[in-house]
Amino acid sequence: MDAVSETAAKRRKGATAEEMATRQRDISVSEFFAKNRHLLGFDNPRKALLTAVKEAVDNSLDACEEAGILPEIAVIIEDLQPDRPATAKSSRYRLTVVDNGPGIVRKQVENIFGRLLYGSKFHRLKMSRGQQGIGISAAGMYGLITTGRPMVIHTKPKAGSAAHHIELAMNTKTNRAEVTTDDEVKDFPPARLSAITPGTRALVAEGGFLSPETFRTGTSVSIELEGRYQRGRGSVDEFLELTAIANPHARITFVPPSRDAGADDDASVLAHAEASAATKATATTETGGVVIYPRGVQELPPETREIQPHPKGIELGILLQMLKDYEATEKGSLFTFLQERFCRVSSATAAQMCKAADATSRTRAGDVEAPQAEKLFQFFQDVKLPPPPTDCLAPIGVRQLLAGLLKGVSAEFYAASSRSAEVYRGRPFQIEAAIAFGGDLPADEPARVIRFANRVPLLFQQSACSSFKAVLETGWKNYNLQQPRGSLPVGPLVIMLHMASVWVPFTSESKEAIADYDEIRKEMKLALMECGRKLGTYLNKRAKMRREGERRDVFERYIGEISKAIGAITGEDAKRLYDALHAQAKRKTAVADQQLDEDGKVVREQEESDDDGVLIVPSAMGVAEDAAVLEPVVAAPAPKARTPAASPPKAARPAPAAAKPAAAKKPAAAAPPAVRPKPAAAAKPPIPRRPSQDGPTLF
Amino acid sequence: MAKKTTHSVAERDARTQKKIVELAQAISRMTLSGREPQLSIPTRTKSNTVWNRKKGILEMGDATADRPLFDLKTAKQFMQTMLHASTIKDLIEARKTSSLRGVFYKAKHTVAGTKENTFDTQDESDPILEDLEVALAALREELHVFAENRGSMVGNITIVDKGDEIDCRRMGSGGYALPSIVEPDVIQFKKCEAKFILHVEKGTVWNRFNEDRFWEKHNCILTHGAGQPPRGCRRLLQRLNQELGLPIICVLDNDPWGHYIYSVIKQGSISLAFESTRLAIPEAKFLGIRAKDFRQCGLDDAVKIDLTDNDIKRAREIAAYPWFEGHKGWQKEIQAMLTNGFKMEVESLITKDISYVSEVYVPERLKAKDWLD
Numbered sequence A: 001m002d003a004v005s006e007t008a009a010k011r012r013k014g015a016t017a018e019e020m021a022t023r024q025r026d027i028s029v030s031e032f033f034a035k036n037r038h039l040l041g042f043d044n045p046r047k048a049l050l051t052a053v054k055e056a057v058d059n060s061l062d063a064c065e066e067a068g069i070l071p072e073i074a075v076i077i078e079d080l081q082p083d084r085p086a087t088a089k090s091s092r093y094r095l096t097v098v099d100n101g102p103g104i105v106r107k108q109v110e111n112i113f114g115r116l117l118y119g120s121k122f123h124r125l126k127m128s129r130g131q132q133g134i135g136i137s138a139a140g141m142y143g144l145i146t147t148g149r150p151m152v153i154h155t156k157p158k159a160g161s162a163a164h165h166i167e168l169a170m171n172t173k174t175n176r177a178e179v180t181t182d183d184e185v186k187d188f189p190p191a192r193l194s195a196i197t198p199g200t201r202a203l204v205a206e207g208g209f210l211s212p213e214t215f216r217t218g219t220s221v222s223i224e225l226e227g228r229y230q231r232g233r234g235s236v237d238e239f240l241e242l243t244a245i246a247n248p249h250a251r252i253t254f255v256p257p258s259r260d261a262g263a264d265d266d267a268s269v270l271a272h273a274e275a276s277a278a279t280k281a282t283a284t285t286e287t288g289g290v291v292i293y294p295r296g297v298q299e300l301p302p303e304t305r306e307i308q309p310h311p312k313g314i315e316l317g318i319l320l321q322m323l324k325d326y327e328a329t330e331k332g333s334l335f336t337f338l339q340e341r342f343c344r345v346s347s348a349t350a351a352q353m354c355k356a357a358d359a360t361s362r363t364r365a366g367d368v369e370a371p372q373a374e375k376l377f378q379f380f381q382d383v384k385l386p387p388p389p390t391d392c393l394a395p396i397g398v399r400q401l402l403a404g405l406l407k408g409v410s411a412e413f414y415a416a417s418s419r420s421a422e423v424y425r426g427r428p429f430q431i432e433a434a435i436a437f438g439g440d441l442p443a444d445e446p447a448r449v450i451r452f453a454n455r456v457p458l459l460f461q462q463s464a465c466s467s468f469k470a471v472l473e474t475g476w477k478n479y480n481l482q483q484p485r486g487s488l489p490v491g492p493l494v495i496m497l498h499m500a501s502v503w504v505p506f507t508s509e510s511k512e513a514i515a516d517y518d519e520i521r522k523e524m525k526l527a528l529m530e531c532g533r534k535l536g537t538y539l540n541k542r543a544k545m546r547r548e549g550e551r552r553d554v555f556e557r558y559i560g561e562i563s564k565a566i567g568a569i570t571g572e573d574a575k576r577l578y579d580a581l582h583a584q585a586k587r588k589t590a591v592a593d594q595q596l597d598e599d600g601k602v603v604r605e606q607e608e609s610d611d612d613g614v615l616i617v618p619s620a621m622g623v624a625e626d627a628a629v630l631e632p633v634v635a636a637p638a639p640k641a642r643t644p645a646a647s648p649p650k651a652a653r654p655a656p657a658a659a660k661p662a663a664a665k666k667p668a669a670a671a672p673p674a675v676r677p678k679p680a681a682a683a684k685p686p687i688p689r690r691p692s693q694d695g696p697t698l699f
Numbered sequence B: 001m002a003k004k005t006t007h008s009v010a011e012r013d014a015r016t017q018k019k020i021v022e023l024a025q026a027i028s029r030m031t032l033s034g035r036e037p038q039l040s041i042p043t044r045t046k047s048n049t050v051w052n053r054k055k056g057i058l059e060m061g062d063a064t065a066d067r068p069l070f071d072l073k074t075a076k077q078f079m080q081t082m083l084h085a086s087t088i089k090d091l092i093e094a095r096k097t098s099s100l101r102g103v104f105y106k107a108k109h110t111v112a113g114t115k116e117n118t119f120d121t122q123d124e125s126d127p128i129l130e131d132l133e134v135a136l137a138a139l140r141e142e143l144h145v146f147a148e149n150r151g152s153m154v155g156n157i158t159i160v161d162k163g164d165e166i167d168c169r170r171m172g173s174g175g176y177a178l179p180s181i182v183e184p185d186v187i188q189f190k191k192c193e194a195k196f197i198l199h200v201e202k203g204t205v206w207n208r209f210n211e212d213r214f215w216e217k218h219n220c221i222l223t224h225g226a227g228q229p230p231r232g233c234r235r236l237l238q239r240l241n242q243e244l245g246l247p248i249i250c251v252l253d254n255d256p257w258g259h260y261i262y263s264v265i266k267q268g269s270i271s272l273a274f275e276s277t278r279l280a281i282p283e284a285k286f287l288g289i290r291a292k293d294f295r296q297c298g299l300d301d302a303v304k305i306d307l308t309d310n311d312i313k314r315a316r317e318i319a320a321y322p323w324f325e326g327h328k329g330w331q332k333e334i335q336a337m338l339t340n341g342f343k344m345e346v347e348s349l350i351t352k353d354i355s356y357v358s359e360v361y362v363p364e365r366l367k368a369k370d371w372l373d
């Protein structure tokens, strides 16, 4: 008793429940995320700039693909404070992303750009980059908070008509847009953008930038925001480079700002220098500062189907909500509800389910009581059902993976593998892996892991990501690589992992890491092991070739001296002796020639022994002279290196240069010998060659 | 007589020349007919040496080793052999001789188009020349190659060297430097009063004996071979032994190395087994110093040098040589050294007196015929 009164006596004078009630009110999502913007990837100026680019580019790619248009995307970053002091940690930028997608109908513009949690992708199970309905409006909100400036949208949903020009700002209190400008304009893409730098003007002249023919419809989004532009890891450049790898069907142009913040302060100059030293461009080209990521393949990813949720992938609360929704819209029976709103539920299964829920086939969905729903839910867990259909997934594909990696990473060996679809929590997903080895990659550093989810590069929180864990858990030593305990393998290696799913389980709203489901990690490891085995086989073979090559070197070194000495003693023609010895030396070390053979002994061997998904670039092995030349592809800019003319084949071989034109005329007819995605690839256009070696890149 | 010599030398050169050309032609034939070129070289290893008990010398067996060009282990040696063959052909043609070092330099250059040398050191070059000697069955002088002079001689003898008369009694403190080629066409013995040869291991000991005019007092010839005696020295000792009947008495260190030198002088060496008939002196005698001398001569503890593990291993190997194996005296001698646990150099006798070795030790042992053979 005393204790009670004591407590009461000791109680500080504070708010009463009534007083508190006056302060209790709605929190709008926008208010919440404005305060917690780190949850959306806007934690610091540099990352904020990247996230804004990412949200806009993701949306553009999604929209283009959904509309069946080969994506053409321009990313323009203008520095609005070019004269800021060098000590400034950030600057104001105007980011503009233009796409040739389907455009947006006028009445949706406010909702899309002015409201958080508004989108077309959240409610459906379909593979797309965006899924939450937060992305672009959050970027606009961040811009508004940091600069007070509205978003500027140009969108042209109809070819031949005028484009909408709308400027709007989000009211974070109401989570609604406030439109400040709303008119129609003739020019799309906005003419201002074409003349933004001398580089863009030059490109426009060639028809390579924002040409109205390409952008018959589309959307342009501009956001002014506080940011920091600095190249290197986690930069806009890296994001675009990786995006190009995972989306070889897209053509992306990038106009970077005039100043790299990293160049301003000494500390980061080094980091930047390191990043660029370790990397060397292969596929990108640059015109007057405009970076172009060319298109690598001509066809869009296959169209994906939207699927209904699988009973096993649903939570009880969601089930209740779904029942409510169904009652509201359809007023149908539980029996039809189950068949219509779920996948893999046949009428027989639906009847069983009704029974399990103590209902009949005529029971209305709206009449299902909570305890019944719970029984139903329990039955979902116990019943045997076929896994969800997997044709809703559009993996990148082995051939495209190779094309993408070849474009972005300068290596000598590439391998890719695409697993068949699997299911986690009732959601289908598919894992793909690819690796690039050797060539210009740094030899003594831990491998570089590049992660993708639904073709979107994941740049942050590597160690929290299931992909990264899968790489660590794979025994790379089995494939002749070094791997310190519990670490990444060490060597000239880039490892790429892609997860395609109708719903990627991210660890947070900023979509940076894939949550660690056992099913997912297991598939990732299997995909990596497939690639690893191919690499192991190749490394063995290569070691053998190296040894033979060295042997021949030794012999070739000495036979000159020997033929001279014999000639001097016997008076014979030393040249003739030399030729005879040389022929013998070659015969003795024939293995070293294998990868060089025009008719590709090794290549054929591999085709027989294992499946597809391997690509070897002999020129990267330092035997450029004999490199098999990859077939050029139409879209690629004029090749500057690795042309047959630049590297005349040895006369001793059946002149490969002469053999080429026939194949080149109809590139679809025959894959080049060293590029052998699979024999079946004969029907598809061949993998693009590397168009050029200059220009910046991340590897 | 001089004319006859020239004539025979020319004949000999032509013979050698022909052998070299035949060797090169064989290689060229293999090459052009598409067979892999390879040299066949008599093996100069222990496994291919045979102890000829009757003659008391080591002889080379019949084993040969193939030296294929297209084998990483032998490719370079193949090239080196051909380079030397060519150099030697040039030497013979030009009627010139060259030192081992000269031949090495003649053939040493950078392999065209590389940073690699045909030969890096002379140690690589000398064995290749020995290979050629055996492959061509031609002696070094027939190949017009000689080694540096090594070893000295003084004593009661007059010789003729390339026509110059040399009185070995009047050689001052340095002695007559032993050339590497001492064949009868180069060196003839003219007048010899000496009754035996005292061969010592190295120059310092030889100096002691020479300064003390040992050869004069004991009417002998005094030689040394600067450690392991080179071919010139051994050949000269052998000729003196065979042609003039002079016994050879050796004074060497009491250690495995000294024993080995004696063994080489007496029976020949493994790597030059093919020349044993010209070099080995089966009746050479080992006078000292002996394991028993530490006690017998009352030497100071300071002269002891501990046997190393390697010494012990070496001593056991030597004890197992076929010519020592059944030799009670030698078995006892080596065992005594092992029991001592130390070795002694000839110079250790100096601790008694500066001229103890020349005035007491050797004369006493000679008189007592206290030696091993």
Ligand SMILES: Nc1ncnc2c1ncn2[C@@H]1O[C@H](COP(=O)(O)OP(=O)(O)OP(=O)(O)O)[C@@H](O)[C@H]1O
Binding pocket: A055, A058, A059, A060, A063, A099, A101, A102, A103, A104, A112, A118, A119, A120, A121, A122, A129, A130, A131, A132, A133, A134, A135, A136, A137, A138, A219
């Ligand atoms: N460039 C565009 N062209 C056509 N439609 C677009 C474009 N950008 C956005 N949209 C539409 O606007 C919706 C909202 O986009 P938003 O980025 O806010 O969310 P989301 O992409 O659905 O999901 P996430 O938050 O994961 O990005 C999209 O679902 C899409 O339907």
Ligand SMILES: [Mg+2]
Binding pocket: A055, A058, A059, A129, A130, A131, A133, A134, A135, A136
């Ligand atoms: Mg989005």
